Amino acid sequence: MSTISDRKKKILAAVVDEYIRTAEPVGSKAIAQTAHLGCSPATIRNELAELVNMGYLEQPHTSAGRVPTPMGYRMYVNELMDRQKLSLEETEDINRRLNQKLQELDDTIDNVSRLASQLTDYPALALTTQSAVTIKRFDIIYVDANTFILVVMLSNNSVRNKLVRLPISVDQKMIQRLSSLFNASFTGITEDQITPLLINSTERAADDSMGLSSVIAAFAIEVLTDSSTPTASVSGENRLLGQPEFRDPDKAHRLMSYLSGGGHILPADDSFGGTDEVRVLIGPENVAEELKDSSVVIASYDAGDNTRGLIGVVGPTRMDYSAVAAKLSFLAAGLSRRLGGGEAPPEGMHNKLIIKGDNSDGSR
Amino acid sequence: MSTISDRKKKILAAVVDEYIRTAEPVGSKAIAQTAHLGCSPATIRNELAELVNMGYLEQPHTSAGRVPTPMGYRMYVNELMDRQKLSLEETEDINRRLNQKLQELDDTIDNVSRLASQLTDYPALALTTQSAVTIKRFDIIYVDANTFILVVMLSNNSVRNKLVRLPISVDQKMIQRLSSLFNASFTGITEDQITPLLINSTERAADDSMGLSSVIAAFAIEVLTDSSTPTASVSGENRLLGQPEFRDPDKAHRLMSYLSGGGHILPADDSFGGTDEVRVLIGPENVAEELKDSSVVIASYDAGDNTRGLIGVVGPTRMDYSAVAAKLSFLAAGLSRRLGGGEAPPEGMHNKLIIKGDNSDGSR
DNA sequence: ATTAGCACTCGAAAGGCGAGAGTGCCAACA
DNA sequence: TGTTGGCACTCTCGCCTTTCGAGTGCTAAT
Numbered sequence: 001m002s003t004i005s006d007r008k009k010k011i012l013a014a015v016v017d018e019y020i021r022t023a024e025p026v027g028s029k030a031i032a033q034t035a036h037l038g039c040s041p042a043t044i045r046n047e048l049a050e051l052v053n054m055g056y057l058e059q060p061h062t063s064a065g066r067v068p069t070p071m072g073y074r075m076y077v078n079e080l081m082d083r084q085k086l087s088l089e090e091t092e093d094i095n096r097r098l099n100q101k102l103q104e105l106d107d108t109i110d111n112v113s114r115l116a117s118q119l120t121d122y123p124a125l126a127l128t129t130q131s132a133v134t135i136k137r138f139d140i141i142y143v144d145a146n147t148f149i150l151v152v153m154l155s156n157n158s159v160r161n162k163l164v165r166l167p168i169s170v171d172q173k174m175i176q177r178l179s180s181l182f183n184a185s186f187t188g189i190t191e192d193q194i195t196p197l198l199i200n201s202t203e204r205a206a207d208d209s210m211g212l213s214s215v216i217a218a219f220a221i222e223v224l225t226d227s228s229t230p231t232a233s234v235s236g237e238n239r240l241l242g243q244p245e246f247r248d249p250d251k252a253h254r255l256m257s258y259l260s261g262g263g264h265i266l267p268a269d270d271s272f273g274g275t276d277e278v279r280v281l282i283g284p285e286n287v288a289e290e291l292k293d294s295s296v297v298i299a300s301y302d303a304g305d306n307t308r309g310l311i312g313v314v315g316p317t318r319m320d321y322s323a324v325a326a327k328l329s330f331l332a333a334g335l336s337r338r339l340g341g342g343e344a345p346p347e348g349m350h351n352k353l354i355i356k357g358d359n360s361d362g363s364r
Numbered sequence: 365m366s367t368i369s370d371r372k373k374k375i376l377a378a379v380v381d382e383y384i385r386t387a388e389p390v391g392s393k394a395i396a397q398t399a400h401l402g403c404s405p406a407t408i409r410n411e412l413a414e415l416v417n418m419g420y421l422e423q424p425h426t427s428a429g430r431v432p433t434p435m436g437y438r439m440y441v442n443e444l445m446d447r448q449k450l451s452l453e454e455t456e457d458i459n460r461r462l463n464q465k466l467q468e469l470d471d472t473i474d475n476v477s478r479l480a481s482q483l484t485d486y487p488a489l490a491l492t493t494q495s496a497v498t499i500k501r502f503d504i505i506y507v508d509a510n511t512f513i514l515v516v517m518l519s520n521n522s523v524r525n526k527l528v529r530l531p532i533s534v535d536q537k538m539i540q541r542l543s544s545l546f547n548a549s550f551t552g553i554t555e556d557q558i559t560p561l562l563i564n565s566t567e568r569a570a571d572d573s574m575g576l577s578s579v580i581a582a583f584a585i586e587v588l589t590d591s592s593t594p595t596a597s598v599s600g601e602n603r604l605l606g607q608p609e610f611r612d613p614d615k616a617h618r619l620m621s622y623l624s625g626g627g628h629i630l631p632a633d634d635s636f637g638g639t640d641e642v643r644v645l646i647g648p649e650n651v652a653e654e655l656k657d658s659s660v661v662i663a664s665y666d667a668g669d670n671t672r673g674l675i676g677v678v679g680p681t682r683m684d685y686s687a688v689a690a691k692l693s694f695l696a697a698g699l700s701r702r703l704g705g706g707e708a709p710p711e712g713m714h715n716k717l718i719i720k721g722d723n724s725d726g727s728r
Numbered sequence: 729a730t731t732a733g734c735a736c737t738c739g740a741a742a743g744g745c746g747a748g749a750g751t752g753c754c755a756a757c758a
Numbered sequence: 759t760g761t762t763g764g765c766a767c768t769c770t771c772g773c774c775t776t777t778c779g780a781g782t783g784c785t786a787a788t
Contacts, residue, residue, distance in 0.1 A: 027750055042762050045751070063750050063768045141503050141515060149523055151505060151515055159513055161523045238601055238620035241613050249611045256602035391781055406731050409782070427737045427781050 004054070004075075010035055011047050012056055013080040016068050020318055023244045025065030070283040070317060073295070077280050077321050084326040091330060094119065098334045110233045112311060112335065117236030119327050122315040123259055127232040129308055132190050133224055140179035140216070145169040150219050156305035160223045168210060177206050182216060191224035232262040245316040258290040259314065278325045278332075283317045293317060297324045299332035304339045311335075368418070368439075374399055375411050376420055377444040380432050384682055387608045389429030434647040434681060437659070441644050441685050448690040455694060458483065462698045473597045476675060476699065481600030483691050486679040487623055491596040493672055496554045497588055504543035504580070509533040514583050520671055524587045532574060541570050546580060555588035596626040609680040622654040623678065642689045642696075647681045657681060661688045663696035668703045675699075 014035035018026040028041040028048060048066055051057045056072035059065070068076065086094075097115055109126045116124035137153040146169060150162045181202050186194070194217060203213040237256045246252040281296045295317045303309040311332060313324050368376075378399035382390040392405040392412060412430055415421045420436035423429070432440065450458075461479055473490045480488035501517040510533060514526045545566050550558070558581060567577040601620045610616040645660040659681045667673040675696060677688050 025750090029750080040762055041750095042764090043760080046761085049752080059751085061769055062752095064770075065750065137505075137507060139505050139513075141501075141505075143501060143517065149501075149503075149515065149517060151513065151525060153507065153513060153527070157527060159525045159527050161515060161525050163517070163521060163523050236624070238617060238624050241617035241620065247613050249605050249613060249616065252613065253602060253605035256605065260600070260602050389781090393781080404731055405781095406733095407729085410730090413783080423782085425738060426783095428739075429781070 007037060008047055008051060009080060010037060011044060012051060012068075012072060013076060015048075015051075015057060015066055016072060016076045016080070019068060020320055023318060025060055025067050027065040030065075068317075070285065073282045073317055073321070074285075077282070081322045084322045086326050086330055090327070094327070094330055095334060098331070098338065108339075109231060109309070110235070112309070112331075113233040113235040116311045116313060116328065116331060117239060119331065120313050120315075120324050121236075121239055121242070122313045122319070122324065123234065123236045123238075123240050123256075124311065124313045125232055125234040125259065125262075126312075127230055127310050128303055129230045129310065131228070131306055133227040133305075134190055135187050135220060135224070138179070138182040138186050138220070140175050140182070142172045142175040145171070148175055150216060152220065152223050154223070154227055156227065156303075156307055158227065160227075162219050164215060164219075166212075170210070170212065174206070174208070174212070178202075178208065178212060178216065181206050182220075186217075186220055191221060191228065194221055194224075234259050234262065240314075243316050245318065255290055255294060255314075258288070264288060278329050280321060280325065295319045295321075297321065297328055299325075299328035301332040302336040302339065309335065309339075371401060372411055372415060373444060374401060375408060376415055376432075376436060377440060379412075379415075379421060379430055380436060380440040380444070383432060384684055387682060389424055389431050391429040394429075432681075434649065437646045437681055437685070438649075441646070445686045448686045450690050450694055454691070458691070458694055459698060462695070462702065472703075473595060473673070474599070476673070476695075477597040477599040480675045480677060480692065480695060481603060483695065484677050484679075484688050485600075485603055485606070486677045486683070486688065487598065487600045487602075487604050487620075488675065488677045489596055489598040489623065489626075490676075491594055491674050492667060493594050493674065495592070495670055497591040498554055499551050499584060499588070502543070502546040502550050502584070504539050504546070506536045506539040509535070512539055514580060516584065516587050518587070518591055520591065520668055522591065524591075526583050528579060528583075530576075534574070534576065538570070538572070538576070542566075542572065542576060542580065545570050546584075550581075550584055555585060555592060558585055558588075598623050598626065604678075607680050609682065619654055619658060619678075622652070628652065642693050644685060644689065659683045659685075661685065661692055663689075663692035665696035666700040666703065673699065673703075 011031060014031045015026050018030060018034060028044040031044050031048075032039070032041045048057065051072075052059065052066065055069060056075060057066040058069050060067060097118075109128060113124045113126035116126065134155045135152055136155050136157075139151040141149040141151060143149060146166045148164055148170070150164060152160050154160065185198065185202055199213055199217045202208075202217070203211070206213060237259055240246050240252055240256060246255070277300065279298045279300075281291075281298070283295060284292050286292055286294070286296060291314070293316075294314055296312055296314050297319070298310055298312040301309045301311065311328055313319075313328060315324070375395060378395045379390050382394060382398060392408040395408050395412075396403070396405045412421065415436075416423065416430065419433060420439060421430040422433050424431060461482075473492060477488045477490035480490065498519045499516055500519050500521075503515040505513040505515060507513060510530045512528055512534070514528060515523065516525070517523045549562065549566055563577055563581045566572075566581070567575070570577060601623055604610050604616055604620060610619070641664065643662045643664075645655075645662070647659060648656050650656055650658070650660060655678070657680075658678055660676055660678050661683070662674055662676040665673045665675065675692055677683075677692060679688070
């Protein structure tokens with residue numbers, strides 16, 4: 001791939017900036033005015049023609065302005081765009097919302113996606129890629145002869161409970177016995193270590209003739225699968241309709257349906273790097289067919305207990321990458337600080353914004 | 365209001381049915397064929413003209429077919445449409461899904477709205493109008509010197525928990541003392557009965573010099589407010605885009621934004637009647653400006669503990685009222701059976717479908 | 729009261745036209 | 759050699775006109 005002159009870069013950046021702003025193909029004249037390089041529209045036209053040849057730009061039709069190609073966006077994201085720093089108001093706003101959100105019930109993942117969507121004004125989704133979860137503690141609370149409450153504390157420090165009602169009577173002794181037995185033998189193990197054998201032995205040890213053990217074990221399994229199954233939450237699909245590229249209802253419908261289905265945004269294979277890395281996937285770089293002409297910006301955060309969470313934002317390729325990346329990065333850092341175990345930078349501090357993308361060759 | 369001939373009713377019904385099916389203005393010829401009354405298109409034209417005069421129909425423009433007015437739909441819903449019974453497959457499908465859904469975590473409200481949306485293929489929302497909730501049981505589980513778990517069982521039989529971590533150490537005795545104290549004095553009371561006075565006395569009784577009581581009380585308050593605050597869950601907004609009347613992206617956007625905001629669908633004033641009543645609000649009968657040209661079908665179910673839940677479906681006025689009402693009714697009955705305390709009819713049984721609407725005078 | 733016939737109306741789709749934005753190229757220039 | 763003004767050209771978009779057809783309203787006959 002041939003090198004690219006400095007002036008071309010400036011022009012390319014100007015085209016992308018302008019196109020992001022207006023959503024209209026941008027012409028030579030406009031660039032001559034906005035990017036203050038001392039040269040005339042004619043010169044710029046020559047440069048533009050070359051940028052088209054190189055594959056960074058394209059024209060919708062012969063006599064229209066230029067529009068960035070995915071490759072153009074890629075160049076822009078990797079090298080050209082100014083890494084936005086958020087204003088003080090913005091950072092304060094985000095922190096304030098974060099504090100407020102996380103205080104509410106810890107349906108965190110819903111809140112995170114909603115927050116991301118509100119901040120960026122694009123549809124957003126949050127997901128956790130929970131790794132192996134184990135039970136840290138197991139308690140059973142006796143309510144009355146037919147009722148007890150299971151309480152399970154997981155290795156990721158979330159607590160789950162379930163109310164169990166029985167058609168038969170159980171005495172308090174039995175519950176206590178079961179409680180301590182489960183607390184002893186079901187802690188520290190992963191889901192697939194809960195075997196019928198284990199359940200059986202517990203049952204015998206507790207002198208449990210009524211099969212309570214299996215009910216309880218079922219709950220343990222349910223909680224563990226549930227917690228180690230990655231869950232997704234999508235918010236603000238409707239914001240898609242604000243974007244001119246989705247004026248076509250069919251197009252919008254397709255993408256929205258895909259998203260509502262908890263769309264799998266990530267290229268499954270690669271593992272995400274460090275916390276403060278932001279990944280950008282542009283148009284055809286996406287694996288999902290439905291996303292081939294949209295872009296996705298993803299940030300990753302430390303959700304504690306070796307769990308990583310992801311926040312993603314979906315929009316047209318003509319997305320405001322700079323602003324979105326900055327916001328997501330900051331949001332992710334904030335979440336890591338609150339949820340993660342590690343040594344996070346103090347609040348309000350800007351992390352260096354590292355943006356990575358698909359390392360596909362530039363071919364189209 | 366003058367009476368309306370029998371044949372007119374049949375014609376009106378035919379118009380609405382056909383329009384619901386095709387979304388296109390329906391002409392005299394089409395009716396002559398579908399509704400098998402032995403008369404010619406010309407006769408039907410005369411009748412149609414009168415129906416227009418009476419306000420049941422209108423024409424988009426002079427030489428187009430007829431389209432029902434809200435008043436026409438109202439007549440259709442109240443008297444004309446055949447109360448659909450669901451097929452056996454459909455009822456089985458719903459029951460199956462219900463059983464499955466409710467087994468998963470009891471984020472029931474989300475599941476209910478999602479299910480309603482899937483069933484009807486319209487956007488749906490579920491809400492609970494929780495009444496005064498009290499605490500039934502209060503437990504504190506000691507984990508370690510700095511950690512304990514609060515477990516609260518509410519009068520509506522849901523159980524909430526919270527993990528509390530302290531910068532200071534607490535001994536197990538203290539926790540036990542607090543647990544039994546709270547279990548004694550915080551049960552059976554509503555949120556506003558938790559006064560600083562009460563907290564203080566608990567604090568003193570427990571010999572709690574570290575203010576643990578207020579932390580715990582804060583949780584109690586949080587849970588109670590949270591549970592008695594009505595919450596809404598909206599699903600399937602995107603299905604709106606499948607409807608031809610929402611091909612205009614702006615229109616779609618407006619309504620979707622409104623819905624996503626947890627739109628207040630109900631006319632606030634009136635209390636909902638019995639469980640198995642389905643309410644239909646047509647176009648301008650809606651209070652919210654955003655819904656003035658859409659329709660809403662609402663069913664109510666018994667969510668236990670004197671709590672009523674609502675399931676609503678939103679669509680164009682040209683909505684398939686019959687099918688939607690039948691499905692929602694059945695769904696609501698199923699939910700009542702599972703969640704409610706009372707004497708519900710057995711599974712699979714069809715309840716009589718009672719449809720009520722706005723009792724506004726027929727004026728436009 | 730119903731029906732067949734017919735002129736009429738109006739919107740949707742198809743074609744034509746002009747304006748304007750933007751290009752590509754060329755010749756002149758530093 | 760790179761830059762610039764000039765100019766003819768291209769293509770879309772919006773606007774107007776025309777055509778077509780579905781469906782009506784009215785009238786006269788049954």
